[in-house]
Amino acid sequence: MTSTYRLIENARLDGRNTFGVPARAPMLVEVSDAAALPELFGYALLRDGPLLVLGGGSNLLFAGDAEGAVLALGSQKISIIEDDGEHAIVRADAGVEWHALVLWTLGHGLAGLENLALIPGTVGAAPIQNIGAYGTEVRDCIHRVEAFERSSRELHRLDATACAFAYRDSLFKREPDRYVVTAVEFALSRTPTLKLDYAGLGDELAAMGIDIGSVRASQVAEAVIRIRQRKLPDPAVLGNAGSFFKNPILPAAQAETLQAAHPKLPVFRGNDDTTRKLSAAWLIDQCGWKGHRDGDAGVAASHALVLVNHGHATGMQILDLARRIAASVQERFGVALEPEPRVIGAQW
Secondary structure, three states: OOOOOEEEEEEEHHHHHOOOOOOEEEEEEOOOOHHHHHHHHHOHHHHOEEEEEEOOOOOEEEEOOOEEEEEEEEOEEEEEEEEEOEEEEEEEEEOOHHHHHHHHHHHHOOOOOHHHOOOEHHHHHHHOOOEOOEEEHHHHHHEEEEEEEOOOOEEEEEOOOOOOEEOOHHHHOOOOOOEEEEEEEEEOOOOOOOOOOOHHHHHHHHHHHOOOOHOOHHHHHHHHHHHHHOOOOOOOOOOOEOOEEOOOOHHHHHHHHHHOOOOOOOEEEOOOEEEEEEOOHHHHHHHOOOOOOEOOEEOOOOOOOOEEEEEOOHHHHHHHHHHHHHHHHHHHHHHOEEOOOOOEEEOO
């Protein structure tokens, strides 16, 4: 142990994942300063073996124990590194809680992240998953990602193009053993163009008595928080990882055929004009899964996309339920569902 990191053998991970399922790691490495990474990756355990980088544990499911070491970055600094009065670059360490960053930027009069309020997890996890909600993806605001490359033991600053972002995807997700995200830089504005056209957001602002023509970024964030708190269970109360399945993206012709057969199916523009995004929640709900429960593994009564742990479910029990849900959607609609969380200890 040093002042910048500590090593914990046979570490329990139950409290480090928002599903709250039991899991262990042969070694947990807690790092308070990313400057320690070159030294740490001099050890064969981290350099050569399996490694799981763990943030808030809100985007993974432990279906078994971690195979190798688990690395947790705890650095918490947020700062404005460039500011011309209209636009600013905000740098946040990987260990910063995501929602805390959103509130910090709004408190400094900076907009861009307001639609992403109350998403669980840490800043370091945000670019990996390219988190998104209410018509915004984090890539829309990312200036650069600071990442430590394991093989070279060097720190890189990758711009948004180099990060190869896609829907709930990125270079970091596709090559999980290559980089450790240590910090993220965000390009934000004091005179933003707010995104208000996502379903339900305008209605929520109206219910708050806010005139759409004069709405502020902080009010958009408040509306998002209200919607999320109403629809999604709090992981501190009911174990979950938020939306468990990605919204499937299909060729436009296939999506239009499905919508013709099921007129109420919500369909949105996909990655481009040739694709369409379907509502996974609608597909799952139509198969009767909302509120379903098998022992302590279940589906939230308030949202069909959210799988939950009612207390003592194992990760494998939750995974088994997820597989059965996906199989039923495939059988009824011919659409394959994919999980958003990373599954540890088993294959999807």
